Amino acid sequence: MNSRRRAIVLAAGLVLLAAVPPVAALANQPFYLDLVRRVMIFAIAALSLNLILGYGGMISFGHAAYLGVGAYAVGVLAHYGINNGYLQWALAIGASALVALAIGAVSIRTSGVYFIMITLAFTQMLYYLGISIEEYGGDDGMRLQVKSQFPGLIDLNDANSFYYLVLAILVLALFLGQRLVDSRFGMVIRAAKSNEVRTRSIGFSPYPYRLAAFVIAGAVCGLAGALLVNHTAYLTPEFMNWTRSGELMFMVILGGMASIAGPVLGAFALLLVEDALSGWTQHWQLILGPLLVLSVLFLRRGLAGLLFGKNE
Amino acid sequence: MNFVLVLEQTLNGLQLGVMLFLMAAGLTLVFGIMNLVNLAHGSLYMVGAYLATYFYQATGSYPLGVLLGLAGTLVVGIAVEVLALRTLYEREHLDQVLATFGLILFFNELMAILWGRAAIYTTLPDYLSGHVELFAGLRYPLYRLVIIAVGLAVAGLLWFVVARTRLGMLIRAGASNRAMVAALGVNVRLLYTLVFGFGAALAGLAGLMSGPIHVVQPGMGELILIEVFVVIVIGGIGSIRGALAGALIVGMADTLGRAFVRPMLATVLSTTAADTAGPALSSMLIYLLMAIVLALKPQGLFPARS
Numbered sequence: 001m002n003s004r005r006r007a008i009v010l011a012a013g014l015v016l017l018a019a020v021p022p023v024a025a026l027a028n029q030p031f032y033l034d035l036v037r038r039v040m041i042f043a044i045a046a047l048s049l050n051l052i053l054g055y056g057g058m059i060s061f062g063h064a065a066y067l068g069v070g071a072y073a074v075g076v077l078a079h080y081g082i083n084n085g086y087l088q089w090a091l092a093i094g095a096s097a098l099v100a101l102a103i104g105a106v107s108i109r110t111s112g113v114y115f116i117m118i119t120l121a122f123t124q125m126l127y128y129l130g131i132s133i134e135e136y137g138g139d140d141g142m143r144l145q146v147k148s149q150f151p152g153l154i155d156l157n158d159a160n161s162f163y164y165l166v167l168a169i170l171v172l173a174l175f176l177g178q179r180l181v182d183s184r185f186g187m188v189i190r191a192a193k194s195n196e197v198r199t200r201s202i203g204f205s206p207y208p209y210r211l212a213a214f215v216i217a218g219a220v221c222g223l224a225g226a227l228l229v230n231h232t233a234y235l236t237p238e239f240m241n242w243t244r245s246g247e248l249m250f251m252v253i254l255g256g257m258a259s260i261a262g263p264v265l266g267a268f269a270l271l272l273v274e275d276a277l278s279g280w281t282q283h284w285q286l287i288l289g290p291l292l293v294l295s296v297l298f299l300r301r302g303l304a305g306l307l308f309g310k311n312e
Numbered sequence: 313m314n315f316v317l318v319l320e321q322t323l324n325g326l327q328l329g330v331m332l333f334l335m336a337a338g339l340t341l342v343f344g345i346m347n348l349v350n351l352a353h354g355s356l357y358m359v360g361a362y363l364a365t366y367f368y369q370a371t372g373s374y375p376l377g378v379l380l381g382l383a384g385t386l387v388v389g390i391a392v393e394v395l396a397l398r399t400l401y402e403r404e405h406l407d408q409v410l411a412t413f414g415l416i417l418f419f420n421e422l423m424a425i426l427w428g429r430a431a432i433y434t435t436l437p438d439y440l441s442g443h444v445e446l447f448a449g450l451r452y453p454l455y456r457l458v459i460i461a462v463g464l465a466v467a468g469l470l471w472f473v474v475a476r477t478r479l480g481m482l483i484r485a486g487a488s489n490r491a492m493v494a495a496l497g498v499n500v501r502l503l504y505t506l507v508f509g510f511g512a513a514l515a516g517l518a519g520l521m522s523g524p525i526h527v528v529q530p531g532m533g534e535l536i537l538i539e540v541f542v543v544i545v546i547g548g549i550g551s552i553r554g555a556l557a558g559a560l561i562v563g564m565a566d567t568l569g570r571a572f573v574r575p576m577l578a579t580v581l582s583t584t585a586a587d588t589a590g591p592a593l594s595s596m597l598i599y600l601l602m603a604i605v606l607a608l609k610p611q612g613l614f615p616a617r618s
Contacts, residue, residue: 053406059405059406059409061409106603106607109606109607109610110606110610112405113343113349114545114549114606114610114611114612116405117541117542117544117545118545118602118603118606120538120541121538121541121542121545121599122599122603124538125595125596125599125600128592128595128596129592131595132591132592132595133588133592242534242538243534246409246410249406249409249410249413250410250413253406253407253410283421283424283425284421285417285418285420286417286418286421286422286425288414288417289414289415289416289417289418289419289421290414290418291414292410292413292414292417293396293411293414293415296407296411296414297399297400297407
């Protein structure tokens with residue numbers, strides 16, 4: 001019953017998302033196409049964070065780092081006139097995986113509140129690095145003159161094709177994420193979260209598994225960064241701002257940690273509420289802040305808990 | 313690189329260090345005793361700076377402005393504890409991080425509504441501005457010396473309160489076993505509120521002292537907050553001694569790094585290479601330091617007894 005309900009909700013969500021471009025075109029409101037595409041890109045990033053946060057219990061407060069690394073990988077290659085998308089996106093994924101490996105190797109040795117603060121501090125370090133490199137625009141960042149080129153496959157300048165590409169990547173990430181969580185690897189990650197001592201005593205050392213999950217999450221988020229820079233057509237160190245990391249965490253928590261689709265719901269809820277509030281008053285953060293506090297205090301199982309029912 | 317310049321930068325480092333310590337002491341106490349990760353600690357720093365500036369301008373008296381600013385931050389801190397944070401003590405760190413993140417958004421926006429988004433430049437009364445000639449060739453701003461003195465005095469006072477008074481005994485007892493302290497008839501709730509308010513006032517003190525050096529603006533608390541995290545991670549979370557050591561290390565490393573990394577690189581590399589790598593390296597220095605400390609001692613330099 002439960003899994004059927006989930007399948008229905010997921011299918012309905014997919015149909016709804018697929019219907020956005022024609023409906024936006026019909027209503028002559030291209031803004032919504034843009035908005036939903038941005039939300040989906042953040043949904044991919046939040047989904048990758050959920051892999052380590054929700055399933056692995058690793059509270060990374062620095063996930064925006066990989067968003068930035070992915071974006072800079074694309075932007076820097078474009079800066080030197082290399083617009084080949086395959087190369088750009090491969091570098092985005094590779095570089096963010098490498099950065100995640102370095103940060104993870106140090107951070108995962110610690111736990112609890114140390115882990116939170118260290119991941120935050122490393123991201124802040126990359127943020128300042130971005131600010132201090134004048135060649136790539138420093139504080140102001142730089143424009144992406146030409147979007148990633150995929151000759152013969154897809155043209156990202158076409159808003160609809162780009163939208164469906166993002167949707168396809170989101171669905172693929174959901175599918176692979178579910179497979180990963182259900183696999184033997186995912187079992188070990190979840191086991192290490194719920195009880196590290198028992199996990200050790202049945203013969204698994206959590207460290208390499210956690211590090212691998214951390215790197216996978218970083219790589220997927222790097223891909224989201226490559227999408228994001230193509231979406232906004234510019235990049236700044238603000239992509240790595242610590243408030244960005246906080247927002248990603250909120251998407252995960254708001255949506256519900258214990259399901260693979262939860263962060264997608266969270267991304268939609270947070271960004272749409274942000275959009276609505278900021279259209280209404282310039283002091284929207286005054287309302288959003290307490291709203292977030294209340295959601296933490298009272299909405300303990302997240303939106304996915306409300307939608308999919310209890311037994312996740 | 314002459315001696316006077318090194319000495320001047322060392323004093324600057326010391327000044328940043330005591331400022332970081334004032335912040336770190338409150339944060340580490342609240343974590344050690346209530347097990348609370350409070351991101352909104354930086355907001356209290358900001359509230360202190362705004363209130364002191366406002367009261368100074370309203371009353372025209374600097375000491376009165378400072379006193380009212382401190383008292384105001386204490387009240388705000390206690391209100392935040394009673395209204396929002398009290399329910400979070402038993403929750404996971406994750407919930408605490410998110411809820412206090414929400415508080416940051418709220419406070420930043422509140423300050424922007426009350427006093428505008430633009431940076432406010434605060435002035436000092438005549439008797440605090442000006443320079444002192446420490447010895448031939450080194451004229452150092454008086455106000456920065458005052459900050460160092462106040463910071464060291466507070467550190468001494470804090471040590472006295474925690475190590476020598478009944479309140480300090482309760483604080484230490486609360487940190488090691490709160491259930492037992494409650495069972496012995498101590499009002500733990502009140503103790504927590506007091507400790508939080510105390511930490512808030514320290515953050516407010518740091519904020520109002522930083523006002524005339526930097527600028528007062530919404531979001532000013534977050535920049536220092538992350539450096540304070542580095543401080544307490546290096547020093548060992550929950551340990552006041554560690555907070556002091558970490559603060560001085562980070563304050564020195566950051567200040568001296570910004571002053572001397574580029575000239576030192578320039579002696580090895582070409583000038584253009586040093587100009588590129590220097591600022592990048594010096595702004596990353598404290599984070600690299602943190603990574604090295606953690607690789608060697610994952611619990612920090614002075615782990616709190618638990």
